[in-house]
Amino acid sequence: MFKISVAELKSRYALGERNFESAELQGANLSYLTLVDINLSYANLKGADLSYCDLRRSYLKRTQLVNAKLIRANLDGAFMERADFNKADLSKATLNQAQMYRATLAMTKMNGAYLNQTNLKGAYLKGSYLNGAYLNG
Numbered sequence: 001m002f003k004i005s006v007a008e009l010k011s012r013y014a015l016g017e018r019n020f021e022s023a024e025l026q027g028a029n030l031s032y033l034t035l036v037d038i039n040l041s042y043a044n045l046k047g048a049d050l051s052y053c054d055l056r057r058s059y060l061k062r063t064q065l066v067n068a069k070l071i072r073a074n075l076d077g078a079f080m081e082r083a084d085f086n087k088a089d090l091s092k093a094t095l096n097q098a099q100m101y102r103a104t105l106a107m108t109k110m111n112g113a114y115l116n117q118t119n120l121k122g123a124y125l126k127g128s129y130l131n132g133a134y135l136n137g
Helices: 006-014
Strands: 114-116 134-136
Touching: none
Parallel strands: 114 134
Antiparallel strands: none
16 A cells, blocks of 8 residues: 555546546545546545545445545446455446446445446345435346
8 A cells, every 4th residue: 555645636637547446545535526537445544525526437346435426426437346345435436437346335325326237247246225326236
């Protein structure tokens, strides 16, 4: 893990860098940011706020998102194999065509989330809230 500030992440992303694998961003406020195609695999985002964040086609393999807020985040086409969303809030998030193979989604709020053609094979969903979620294909 390497520690990085939100300001440094934004600056480096603006300069074209996309690989932030193993970043330490616990509790960071990343809400409303556009981070399309970013690689945050193996990163620590526990308790981070990613609400309204544009994370289309992002890489979040084995990323720690325990207690994270991803309300209305756009995760369309994201690769999130074995990511840990335990007790996260994904209410009204879009996860269309996302890869969530073997992801941990225990006690996760996904009320009103869009999960069209999302791969949830082997995902752990015990105690998840899916009221009003859109599941298709």
